[in-house]
Amino acid sequence: MNHWHGKQVLVTGADGFIGSHLVESLVEAGAKVRALCLYNSFNDWGWLEQSPVLAEVEIISGDVRDPFLCKKITQDCHTVFHLAALIAIPYSYVAPNSYVETNVNGTLNMAQACLDNGVSRFMHTSTSEVYGTAQYVPINEKHPVQPQSPYSASKIGADAMAMSYFNAFEMPVCIARPFNTYGPRQSARAVIPTIITQIANGKKRIELGDTSPTRDFNYVTDTCRGMMAIAASEKTIGQTVNIGSNFEISVQDTLELIKELMGSEVEFVQDEQRLRPKDSEVFRLWCDNSLIHELTGFEPQTDIRAGLSKTIDWFTQADNLKRYKANIYNV
Template sequence: MKASGKKILVTGADGFIGSHLTEALVRRGYSVKAFVLYNSFNSWGWLDTLPQDIKNSLEVFTGDIRDPHGVKTAMQGCNTVLHLAALIAIPYSYHSPDTYVDTNVKGTLNILQAARELNVEKIVHTSTSEVYGTARFVPITEEHPLQGQSPYSATKIGADQLAMSFHYAFGTPVTIIRPFNTYGPRQSARAVIPTVITQIASGKRKIKLGALHPTRDFNYVVDTVRGFIAAAESETAIGEVINIGSNYEISIGETVKLIAEVMGADIEIVTDEIRLRPVKSEVERLWADNTKARKLLTWEPLYGGKDGLKKGLLDTVAWFTKKENLVHYKAEIYNL
């Protein structure tokens, strides 16, 4: 798929990854409709912070992914849908699981139903590495068993399975991409990297965190966005599930040390009990095999390995430490 004459709907365009993806698509020449969550403030989320020329190039649709009528209206006239809208905070899913079913499962169903009725050319559905649970083998391939260790991951498994069921049952042109832990500018402080950065940037040296031993495969947002666009443009990815990961494993504790090094800060880590997941819910190990992405999408990380992670952290820290950006965050409050 080439940019000329193609219109793309991005759901969740107001969020962290969605705003970066929306901006990148406009810069590539696509006609983009941005689906943002309706609110009485008329806020477009992070899209409000984009350069004016990018905002002038967007068609913005305010609605709710849980509303099938609004979803179908938003999708009319679009060739491709990049579906990112979801509730993603794992701690919040422990006490409000109903909202995750409504948003992640029913919201995805609304996209799929409308795509079927409107004969949309391609759906790129967003999964998550959390669907694998604690790795049973590494690196994790797309054939790894799925295990919902939190209500959040369970609803994402349900959404993934719905998407594939529509492909098998109705021929709906679905591609599922499964990003591992994305980080970068604009990320919510509910994630570990911005949590550490915002605490240090706010002058704190006793850093409150949860478990430090789990490992993750961190991906700079530029690489994740490149994966979405590659999936949208690919002629070979329909009906496939594809990991987007760096193929580099690092513990939370080592990541925190790397952030402190980048920021030139001498810190002490304090375990905050409220930030710990229930023992059996903690995903202990994630490490992506990205062979399939390299083969089908000709995608590979630009920020791979420890050097790539450090490079991405430098860019992330530079963004968060600007006063106009840090003001959006409440470092003193634990963000579910």
């Protein structure tokens, strides 16, 4: 029996990178999907604009910072996937209050709305950035959280706010904590799209921040499958669950792999403005994914080489490439 068939679900942040892929995965699974896209005067629905499932989705434009809107959009929902967040780390250095407003207060608004409307499952989305630089590897869910940027601090606060609704009100909350997701539609702030778009635009030298940190990269469809597995399981209520590959690779080795797959002779050089403040850089992220496997049976399906190949194929299509400003540094 398909858990999602016929169920009314809400995805916040549905216009974004992971959110748009999650919407498509849920539609494919037979769910009735309501998608919250960030309100803007262009009436732009982000990555859902070109989605093949757009006609099957109920689109709502709005903002999780408004509690009245949150209460309205959660009515009659079985499951809420809360992905709406400000995510850029460098921008959090210059606009930290925006991160508290959207990430902490937005999560509070959504949690209260779900409680008021008797939603059967509230799945809040965390991030591996809350762990900071690994104190031990691989990182399991018991690893301390370390607020190494205003962004990670806001997500630690948002996670705590969501879990407080489980502890205080017995609301069925689960927290998905994905490690580094990549794939088609990812923001150009992230290192993989930055490299692919610049190589595709013929750059001979690419300026980068520190390439020595390691990451646990996960192809976007695996992240979505993990989220759906966590939200569908009774065992995950009241739990925070990592989504990752249990595989660590340095940013430098990732770049070399992209270079190889694209047949490029590009040279990588360090750019001082792209370096994070010394105590803010997260040097190691390597996910222990044993809990998600134990609770749901989830295993990633796309390895780094296959995932990068799919990502390169998408980014190098002319219509997709022109959406990215490869010649500027995105904060």
